[in-house]
Every structure is written in C-alpha cells, then in structure tokens.
Amino acid sequence: MVRPRATIFVKLLLASVLPTAALFATFAVVAHEVTRRDLDAELGARLEVIAAAAATHVRGKYLLELRPGDEQDRAFQNVARKLEAVSAATGAHLYVFDAAFTSRADTKGAPIGTHYFRVELDRHELARVFERGEPAHSVTFEGDDGKIYKAGYAPIRASETEPQIVLAIGAQAPAAYFARLGELRRSLLGWGGLLVAVVFAATLGATLHITRPVRSLALAAERIGRGELDAAIDITGRDELGTLAHTMDRMREQLAERDANMQRMLAGIAHEVRNPLAGMTLFAGILREELPAGPAGDESRGHVARIERELAYLERVVSEFLEYARRPPPERQLLDLRELVQEVAQLAGAADVSVAVVLEEPRDAPLQVRGDPAQLRRALLNIAQNAVQATRGAGRAEPVRVELRRTSAGAAIAIANPGATLPEELRARIFEPFFTTRDKGTGLGLAFAQEIVTAHGGRIEVDVAEDETRFIVTLTAEATDF
Secondary structure, three states: OOOOOOOHHHHHHHHHHHHHHHHHHHHHHHHHHHHHHHHHHHHHHHHHHHHHHHHOOOOHHHHHOOOOOOOOOHHHHHHHHHHHHHHHHHOOEEEEEOOOOEEEEEOOOOOOOOEOHHHHOOHHHHHHHHHHOOOEEOOOEEOOOOOEEEEEEEEEEOOOOOOOEEEEEEEEEEOOHHHHHHHHHHHHHHHHHHHHHHHHHHHHHHHHHHHHHHHHHHHHHHHHHOOOOOOOOOOOOOOHHHHHHHHHHHHHHHHHHHHHHHHHHHHHHHHHHHHHHHHHHHHHHHHHHHOOOOHHHHHHHHHHHHHHHHHHHHHHHHHHHHHHHHOOOOOOEEEEHHHHHHHHHHHHHHHOOOOOEEEEOOOOOOOEEEEOHHHHHHHHHHHHHHHHHHHHHHOOOOOEEEEEEEOOOOEEEEEEEOOOOOOHHHHOOOOOOOOOOOOOOOOOHHHHHHHHHHHOOOEEEEEEEOOEEEEEEEEOHHHEOO
C-alpha cells in the first residue's frame, strides 16, 4: 500500500488550526495594540489634568525672575510646598521649566537652572504648550531606574491677570498600565493555546471519522486490484464516503461478473479450439505414419513435422490464455525460497541448453517466505525463460545469472541477462498483456508474472545497464516469515 506523503490529518490540521491560529493571533495583536493605545491615551490625559491642576497654584512671573541659588526665596518655597502637596496627592513627579528647558521648581529637588535633557526630547509636544497654551503629553520612555514613564504638560501663565505663557509644568508618573498589558498578553496566550487545543482535538476527531472508512476503502481497492472480487465492501454511512463505498462495491460486482463471463467465454473458445486441434494432431500423426519410407516420403514428413509444431504452438497459446484468465488467488504456505529458485534455474537452463543459467544464492540459514509455490515458480520461470530467449537472440556467450539475496524488507530475486539493452519505449510496456516483440509469443508471460508477484505483496522492477537487463522480484515483509 502506498503511503501518502501528506495525510488527511495533516491537511485538515493545516486547513483548520493554521487559519484559526492566524486569525486569533491577528485579533490578539489588534486587541493588545488597541488596549495599549487606549491606556496610553488615558494615562496621558490624566497626567495633563494633574499638570493643569498644579499650574493653577503657580504664578509664572515670580518663578521666571528667580536665578540659580534662589531656592530659599519665600515665593519659591511657597510654590514648592504647593507642588509637593499635589505630588503627594497624585503620586506624580512635578517640575516647572522655561522655554529653554531649564528647571524653575522641582518636587524632587532639582536646583534652579538644571537643564532637562529628557524634556527637550518632547520639543514637538511642548511647542503646543508654549505657543498655543494647550496641554500635551509625551510618548512613553524608559527612566534611569529602568521603569517606563510618561509625562503630561500644561502651560503656566504670568499671573491671573496676565495671560502670557511664560513657563510650563510637567507631571511625570510610571506607566503602570504595562502590568495590565502583561496580564492581557498572558490571558490572550492562554485563550489562544486553549483554542488551538480545541481545534486540534476537533480536527483529530474529524480525521479519525474520515480516515477510518478511507483506509477501509483503500484496502478494498487493493483487494480488487489483486483480483480478489469475492469479499463485499462494508458500506457504512450515508455521506459521500458511503456513496463511494457503494459505487466501489457495484464496480466489484461488475468486475466479478465480467471476469466470470470472460472465463466462460475462454472456456468455450478453448473447448471449441482444442477439439479440432486434438483431431488435427491425431490425423497429422496418422499421416506421418502412412507416409512411405525412404527418400520419397522425407519431404512430406518434414511438412508434417512443421504442422505438428504449429499445432503444439496453438495448444500452448490456448493453455496460456486459460491460465491467465483463470488464475486463482494464491494459496499461501511456508516454503524455502532457495529451493524454489534452484528449481527455476534448473528448468530454465534445461529448456535451452545453448544458454547457461548460473545461480547465485546465500549460503546462510534458509530463506523462507509465505506464498503459493506453484504460482511463484510460474512467475519466476516466465522471467527466467524470457531472459534466456533474450540472451539467445542477442547471440551472447555470457550466462543468465539468477541471484537470491536477503533484504531488510524481505527477499529479492534478480534475474540478469546479457542480451541487448531494453529500449525505454519498450520498458514501459513489457508488462502489458498481449504485448510482445517476438514473432511468436502471446505477450502474457511477464504480465502473468507481475500479477502473481503483486498478489503476493511484492513488485517487479527492471534495471537496465550497459548490455544487461535485470528483472528484480522483491517480496516484502508482508509475504515473508524469516
């Protein structure tokens, strides 16, 4: 039975699990990204509100006039206390800076005049704050402590009566939503794994439901191919597989009926042909006996001999047709393959003494197989006789070699003849019934051999090398019992 490269299970798995996993992965990525953007926007808006609320406690013109070292100024101290109160209430780090990104107040104690390099990276967002008086927030960034932070900015005006924007205030806090994103990722991975497991289990169940009847139908098809047409196909289900099984069973019945009709027809032909052949053979013998002795009857006896040879050939053709059409299923039994091959080599060599047949065999333990000895003998003898005839036709002096060897899968018998190389166009047709390259021949010998070997679970291969053709008969482990 030919093993498929890609099983139905693999195909169903690829058709169900991969699209499901791809869709869920796409959904997970989109959900994660949307959630991240929403949480990021929510944190940015919250920090903008904190910065705007803290800006109401600051009069920008007083802080703008301060110089480095004025941290003990009463106005600075007053602003610092208010900012620390807001920072304690919100958990945000608050800092006031001018358009040159230098510090004017900081809840973490940065001196006046400290340059905020990190804030300078948000130059684009701060342009909205200083030029249009709109709040803004930064992108997330990694702080010196390795944590992820975000900052919100709001404008600070000179005073309640002076709307000029002179400073900006930033509210910075850790982006704690990353922990929530981690939980979301773990949840998505868990649900994704569960979904894949469910789809895998469902695919496995569907595959078993489909492949079991498919394997049964494949075995039934193999039996039909071997000519075993008696066993009915078990029909289960009313789906497409049930319809296929029903169709195959009808085909089996039609093939069995056709074979029966063919056998009856061949039996009738054989009966109608053999009776005249027997009569002609009898009268040819009588005619030979009635011919006068001596030179006067020699020429006529030669004609009678040719008639008898042709009648014998016709008898053999009728017998081969009947054997090909009526070949029964093999009756398997344990047999010694070495003895069988030795017998085939002797018969093939005795049939034509002008061509030697040399047997090469292993000298170790007996090589046993289970098979029909009569059918296997017939198959191997057909191949060996074909090799002998090819060698004689090529006029070669080298003998036909018959080699028996043990293989990992069973046993192999190689029959090699040093005849002319078999052309490629003929190599593809030599096992076709009624195909022959000889003037006299039925073309059933190799076809008969292939059917017998196939029925035993084996195969025949043709290996053509320079000035040599090898027929290799392989019997698999299913037909062997070592």
